[in-house]
Amino acid sequence: MTTRRAFLKSSLAAHSAIVLGAAPVAIAQERGLRATPACGAPAAPTLAQTEGPYFKARSPLRASLLEPGVTGTRIVVSGTVLGTDCRPIPRALLDFWQADDGGGYDNVGYRLRGHQLSGDGGEYRLETVVPGRYPGRTRHIHVKVQAPHQPALTTQLYFPSEQGNASDFIFNPALVVRMDSIGSAQMATFDFVLREARR
Numbered sequence: 001m002t003t004r005r006a007f008l009k010s011s012l013a014a015h016s017a018i019v020l021g022a023a024p025v026a027i028a029q030e031r032g033l034r035a036t037p038a039c040g041a042p043a044a045p046t047l048a049q050t051e052g053p054y055f056k057a058r059s060p061l062r063a064s065l066l067e068p069g070v071t072g073t074r075i076v077v078s079g080t081v082l083g084t085d086c087r088p089i090p091r092a093l094l095d096f097w098q099a100d101d102g103g104g105y106d107n108v109g110y111r112l113r114g115h116q117l118s119g120d121g122g123e124y125r126l127e128t129v130v131p132g133r134y135p136g137r138t139r140h141i142h143v144k145v146q147a148p149h150q151p152a153l154t155t156q157l158y159f160p161s162e163q164g165n166a167s168d169f170i171f172n173p174a175l176v177v178r179m180d181s182i183g184s185a186q187m188a189t190f191d192f193v194l195r196e197a198r199r
């Protein structure tokens with residue numbers, strides 16, 4: 001993690017410039033896509049869940065997991081990383097990994113794996129495809145979220161109105177994203193609340 005942090009630090013300036021330039025939070029709020037974080041301090045920290053068997057360290061730095069060969073329904077997952085005091089957490093590391101639309105993980109390379117840093121307002125935005133189901137599991141996206149100098153939260157995100165949710169013993173309704181369809185675009189929203197030991 002230390003070496004990864006060092007690598008991230010070196011690419012931080014460029015990344016921040018992109019996030020600030022796009023001002024995604026302001027644009028999204030104007031369109032009414034994102035709810036104000038339901039946060040009355042102290043907010044309840046996001047529930048931790050099992051990492052599962054398919055995490056791989058050193059995923060590439062990228063906010064989009066779309067690349068040639070990745071098929072399925074495109075989806076944008078976005079939101080804010082907050083502390084339990086409701087303050088946004090900039091520079092939080094978000095490391096996502098998921099199954100492809102056929103329910104398979106890439107355990108050789110890094111397909112559908114990537115990490116990014118939250119922006120100055122704690123915002124993040126992931127472009128990906130809806131993950132497929134695999135035996136025993138409903139659709140889900142794995143993620144580790146880590147504020148600077150804090151332990152990582154490992155958890156999973158789920159989708160509403162999924163047939164598989166009821167029979168998945170790991171599923172928890174507290175981790176369901178909010179879905180909005182804007183035209184043909186699928187937009188999912190989820191805010192992560194981290195318990196921070198210090199600022």
Ligand code: FE
Pocket residue numbers: 052054099137140142
């Ligand atoms: Fe999984």
